[in-house]
Amino acid sequence: MPKRRDILAIVLIVLPWTLLITVWHQSAINPLLAARKDDRHGSRRDSRNTFTLKKPCSFENKNIVEVVRTEYVYSRPPPWSDILPTLHVVTPTYSRPVQKAELTRLANTFLHVPNLHWILVEDSQRRTPLVTRLLRETSLNYTHLNVETPRNYKLRGDTRDPRIPRGTMQRNLALRWLRETFSFNNRHSQPGIVYFADDDNTYSLELFEEMRSTRKVSVWPVAFVGGLRYESPKVNTLGKVYGWKTVFDPHRPFAIDMAGFAVNLRLILFKPQAYFKLRGVKGGYQESSLLRELVTLNDLEPKAANCTKVLVWHTRTEKPVLVNEGKKGFTDSNVEI
Amino acid sequence: MATRMKLKLKTVFVLYFMVSLMGLIYALMQLGQRCDCAEHDMPKDRTISRLRGELHRLQEQMRKAEPTKPPQKLAVKPAQPTIYVITPTYTRFVQKAELTRLAQTFLHVPQLHWILVEDSPHKTPLVSGFLASSGLAYTHLHTPTPRDRKLQEGDPSWLKPRGAEQRNEGLRWLREDRRGQPGADTQLGVVYFADDDNTYSLQLFEEMRGTLRVSVWPVGLVGGMRYERPVVEGGKVIRFHTGWRPSRPFPLDMAGFAVSLKLVIANQDACFDGDAPMGFLESSFLQGLVTMDELEPKAENCTKVCVGWGWRLCG
Numbered sequence: 001m002p003k004r005r006d007i008l009a010i011v012l013i014v015l016p017w018t019l020l021i022t023v024w025h026q027s028a029i030n031p032l033l034a035a036r037k038d039d040r041h042g043s044r045r046d047s048r049n050t051f052t053l054k055k056p057c058s059f060e061n062k063n064i065v066e067v068v069r070t071e072y073v074y075s076r077p078p079p080w081s082d083i084l085p086t087l088h089v090v091t092p093t094y095s096r097p098v099q100k101a102e103l104t105r106l107a108n109t110f111l112h113v114p115n116l117h118w119i120l121v122e123d124s125q126r127r128t129p130l131v132t133r134l135l136r137e138t139s140l141n142y143t144h145l146n147v148e149t150p151r152n153y154k155l156r157g158d159t160r161d162p163r164i165p166r167g168t169m170q171r172n173l174a175l176r177w178l179r180e181t182f183s184f185n186n187r188h189s190q191p192g193i194v195y196f197a198d199d200d201n202t203y204s205l206e207l208f209e210e211m212r213s214t215r216k217v218s219v220w221p222v223a224f225v226g227g228l229r230y231e232s233p234k235v236n237t238l239g240k241v242y243g244w245k246t247v248f249d250p251h252r253p254f255a256i257d258m259a260g261f262a263v264n265l266r267l268i269l270f271k272p273q274a275y276f277k278l279r280g281v282k283g284g285y286q287e288s289s290l291l292r293e294l295v296t297l298n299d300l301e302p303k304a305a306n307c308t309k310v311l312v313w314h315t316r317t318e319k320p321v322l323v324n325e326g327k328k329g330f331t332d333s334n335v336e337i
Numbered sequence: 338m339a340t341r342m343k344l345k346l347k348t349v350f351v352l353y354f355m356v357s358l359m360g361l362i363y364a365l366m367q368l369g370q371r372c373d374c375a376e377h378d379m380p381k382d383r384t385i386s387r388l389r390g391e392l393h394r395l396q397e398q399m400r401k402a403e404p405t406k407p408p409q410k411l412a413v414k415p416a417q418p419t420i421y422v423i424t425p426t427y428t429r430f431v432q433k434a435e436l437t438r439l440a441q442t443f444l445h446v447p448q449l450h451w452i453l454v455e456d457s458p459h460k461t462p463l464v465s466g467f468l469a470s471s472g473l474a475y476t477h478l479h480t481p482t483p484r485d486r487k488l489q490e491g492d493p494s495w496l497k498p499r500g501a502e503q504r505n506e507g508l509r510w511l512r513e514d515r516r517g518q519p520g521a522d523t524q525l526g527v528v529y530f531a532d533d534d535n536t537y538s539l540q541l542f543e544e545m546r547g548t549l550r551v552s553v554w555p556v557g558l559v560g561g562m563r564y565e566r567p568v569v570e571g572g573k574v575i576r577f578h579t580g581w582r583p584s585r586p587f588p589l590d591m592a593g594f595a596v597s598l599k600l601v602i603a604n605q606d607a608c609f610d611g612d613a614p615m616g617f618l619e620s621s622f623l624q625g626l627v628t629m630d631e632l633e634p635k636a637e638n639c640t641k642v643c644v645g646w647g648w649r650l651c652g
Contacts, residue, residue: 009346013352076445079395097558101536105438105536202437204437
């Protein structure tokens with residue numbers, strides 16, 4: 001029978017070592033985990049990186065904040081970077097009086113965003129000269145596509161009919177174009193993020209930087225949707241999305257607006273069958289029809305400070321009142337507005 | 338078994354002492370040495386250093402690109418007239434969205450000074466915070482509209498002219514500011530009244546920069562028509578093409594004209610009449626400043642609508 005004293009001795013030996021090993025284990029594992037998740041920024045053995053600063057392992061570096069004051073240069077758009085992921089912004093558009101104004105506003109916004117590729121898809125039989133000219137004048141990096149929604153699918157000029165979601169065919173065409181243009185196997189292609197931006201919303205510049213770090217699908221709040229000041233995903237303390245803070249049908253698989261999420265291009269290429277459902281989609285379920293083929297709720301990445309900041313507003317332009325045009329049209333129809 | 342279990346406490350402590358001593362010596366040896374940071378290197382630090390290098394590279398690129406700009410740009414006089422944009426604004430749901438869009442446009446225009454006047458008895462934190470982070474040169478003012486002139490709930494937007502007091506406040510500040518800075522150069526500028534719910538193309542600002550007295554141009558989607566515009570003959574404005582009350586002295590929209598700063602300062606009393614009937618707000622200001630034949634037509638003799646559109650935004 002071992003003596004009490006011996007047991008005490010053994011405990012005294014073993015206990016501190018277990019404590020030590022636990023502490024060491026904790027502090028060592030976390031950075032390793034972070035390193036594995038962050039492999040998007042390049043492998044450790046990236047010999048192309050000529051800018052690594054060789055630093056000794058001291059703690060002072062963490063307190064140095066480099067303040068880079070960049071004077072605003074009126075060169076538009078910003079120079080293309082080889083490192084920043086490209087933002088492929090898909091915008092469906094259709095001809096109406098305010099179209100040029102909306103696209104102008106959007107272009108003014110996009111001209112501030114580096115590495116932005118604008119995919120503008122017209123709902124028309126042919127590419128209209130108005131849009132062609134506008135795109136050329138902005139000097140943005142763009143792709144101009146078009147597909148006409150068949151007459152029986154088109155909305156009868158009334159936005160209140162939710163049976164046929166507008167812009168679906170145009171967005172699907174953009175997805176198809178992306179899949180044809182970018183190959184999944186090309187490891188050296190620049191990473192990309194796909195965002196569906198309608199032409200009548202307002203986007204803050206911060207939003208584009210938030211979505212740039214999307215790994216699969218990222219989400220954030222959107223103002224003025226669902227009859228609320230804003231709709232937002234519900235995020236728990238672990239930083240995971242577990243539900244939707246909406247009044248209109250919060251039990252949808254993805255109760256989010258088109259402007260409230262972005263998808264990594266690799267995911268789009270990885271799932272070539274994922275498209276927006278065209279027929280039989282209930283009002284508000286269009287986003288879910290695409291997202292459920294790409295990702296589960298657990299994989300969503302909340303942005304905008306864990307979905308507490310509003311960076312995009314679902315503004316809608318009121319139709320301008322053109323009563324004074326009369327039957328024959330008062331103004332010169334050749335003047336483009 | 339008994340012999341093995343002869344562990345004395347003393348032995349345990351001696352053992353610990355030896356181990357800690359060795360550990361301490363090892364740590365002392367490590368201090369001051371460059372450790373192989375392959376395992377401990379935080380991936381964030383690596384990203385930061387890589388991005389910093391990228392930033393320097395891009396800055397170099399931009400600096401290199403500057404000398405290759407077309408020669409006209411180099412000939413621009415350093416004293417470029419500043420465009421003073423006076424915008425009245427008021428609190429409502431879409432306010433921040435509207436101001437965000439507007440700021441994104443203004444950031445593209447060089448030498449622009451934004452005078453934002455709130456319809457409020459005090460400066461709101463939303464607007465203050467927004468302006469501070471906008472990156473623009475700005476002046477933040479505020480003045481409340483008197484109750485009887487304010488639109489009540491349920492009133493249609495065209496019932497009472499909006500923003501008169503705020504624009505006047507902007508003019509007052511501008512005049513006062515210029516008075517404190519005498520000199521011919523400081524009078525160089527253009528004043529433009531831009532509402533927060535319109536769209537402005539970037540060419541517009543370059544068109545208006547050369548205004549000598551009052552310049553005018555077409556405005557799209559206003560006055561119940563696709564566009565309203567001055568009719569130009571022989572380089573002079575002879576009348577206005579508009580569907581609504583063309584008999585007004587100046588039947589144009591607030592977004593359809595700009596005034597030179599010199600004229601604004603020379604006519605200290607010219608301001609907007611808040612009691613003017615609907616649609617006469619612009620005339621109440623311009624009447625004292627200029628006559629129809631003195632107007633300068635812009636936008637290719639007022640044939641191009643590449644300029645401001647006025648309409649209401651709802652969210």
